[in-house]
Amino acid sequence: MKMNMLKKLSTVSAASIAICGVLHAQVYWDINGTNAGATDSTDASGTWDIATTSNWNTTSDGTAAVTTFTDTDSVVFSAGNNVATAAITATGTPTATNLTIEEGTYTFDGNLKLGTSATYTVSSGASATFNDAVSLTDNSDFIIEGTSSMKLAGAGKTFTKTGSGTLTLTDSANSDYAINVNEGLVVVNRTATKQLKSIVVGASGTLQLSTSDQLNPLTVNGLFIVDEGVSDSLRQLYGTGSIQAGDNTSLNIDKGDFSGDISGDLDISISKTNGFTFNDGSSVEFVIGADGVSNSITSGDANMSELNLNGELTFDLTGADLTEGNSWLIVEVAGLTVSYGATFSVAGFSELDGTWTHDSNALLQFSETTGYLTVVPESSSYALLAGCLGLTFVMLRRRK
Numbered sequence: 001m002k003m004n005m006l007k008k009l010s011t012v013s014a015a016s017i018a019i020c021g022v023l024h025a026q027v028y029w030d031i032n033g034t035n036a037g038a039t040d041s042t043d044a045s046g047t048w049d050i051a052t053t054s055n056w057n058t059t060s061d062g063t064a065a066v067t068t069f070t071d072t073d074s075v076v077f078s079a080g081n082n083v084a085t086a087a088i089t090a091t092g093t094p095t096a097t098n099l100t101i102e103e104g105t106y107t108f109d110g111n112l113k114l115g116t117s118a119t120y121t122v123s124s125g126a127s128a129t130f131n132d133a134v135s136l137t138d139n140s141d142f143i144i145e146g147t148s149s150m151k152l153a154g155a156g157k158t159f160t161k162t163g164s165g166t167l168t169l170t171d172s173a174n175s176d177y178a179i180n181v182n183e184g185l186v187v188v189n190r191t192a193t194k195q196l197k198s199i200v201v202g203a204s205g206t207l208q209l210s211t212s213d214q215l216n217p218l219t220v221n222g223l224f225i226v227d228e229g230v231s232d233s234l235r236q237l238y239g240t241g242s243i244q245a246g247d248n249t250s251l252n253i254d255k256g257d258f259s260g261d262i263s264g265d266l267d268i269s270i271s272k273t274n275g276f277t278f279n280d281g282s283s284v285e286f287v288i289g290a291d292g293v294s295n296s297i298t299s300g301d302a303n304m305s306e307l308n309l310n311g312e313l314t315f316d317l318t319g320a321d322l323t324e325g326n327s328w329l330i331v332e333v334a335g336l337t338v339s340y341g342a343t344f345s346v347a348g349f350s351e352l353d354g355t356w357t358h359d360s361n362a363l364l365q366f367s368e369t370t371g372y373l374t375v376v377p378e379s380s381s382y383a384l385l386a387g388c389l390g391l392t393f394v395m396l397r398r399r400k
Helices: 002-022 379-399
Strands: 026-029 046-048 074-077 085-090 095-101 105-109 112-122 127-135 140-144 147-153 158-162 166-169 178-188 198-209 218-220 223-226 231-239 242-258 261-278 283-287 297-299 306-309 312-316 327-329 337-340 350-352 355-359 363-367 372-376
Touching (some): 218 223, 218 242
Parallel strands (some): 074 095, 095 112, 127 147, 198 223, 218 231, 231 242, 261 297, 306 337
Antiparallel strands (some): 363 372
16 A cells, blocks of 8 residues: 555656656746845846746745846746836847746847747836847747837737737847737837838727838738828738827738728828728728828839729818819729729718719819819809800890
């Protein structure tokens, strides 16, 4: 009986050792030895290296003996109310299986790497800025409730952003990783010349584009913000969400379809021969200004790309010069193969034989044939002109 029990205990112990062998230790940033917290002051700056400097603790309160970092440990930066700021210098490219910023404002210099399927967490009220590359492995989760600014690298890798906080990407390396923006805000402020591989913005997510030529295939089911003066070339655009554009912005699209709302001063050009469709339920806004000044949908090349309009066009006339005879190019019919579907409409306009008309202190007409919005003479002006011509005719007859 004792032998059986000993065998069982031996088996359990062996299994426990085997399990522990694949687990990664969790260590806490700690530069003040066995004293509670990470530091005795409000500054917790120090060096993060591999198996050299004892700046880590295995207990969350920091009272155990300090130890070194072992590559692939999970790391936590926290110190209760002690830490206000900390400058962390990484050497040797440490790899963290998981990385958590719980409290304080941290700045990281030196290259770092996240392990496979790593989780990067920034708690509410905390902040982390990475001035050098953080390398991705595949399927990382970024849970950002606070704020973080990062230079990411990891060609072909994917990470998913959740949490209500803000993640700002400031890469300069040409790395085409992919992003799922499920929650909160991701700001693309990169200076890299290689576009991102793919971005999917979920219904609760927001993507803000602050620099030009960074995106590639894009699916927008949440909110996509294009900052003033920014332009981008997308191979594909899909989604059911909203696009909000600043002044003088533009997107060049090769193919896709969109069912959401587009607002602001956004020029859209369609390239290649694949074609693009604005689905039933979509809405595209055009901001009308001085004569000839507006955003428009045009051809991006000489391919006579197909444009299918099945949704609604809307005109912002707030700053429009509605002088009779003024006109604005809305859809470049001459450079595109345009199809107006049965569900196509122009907000506030009535249609007759492909001409859409609206009276807004001036008579406006949008022509499906030409693609222009034009201020035409009021119907009362036509009546007055016809009356004058009729009177002239009568007088001429009487003089005879």
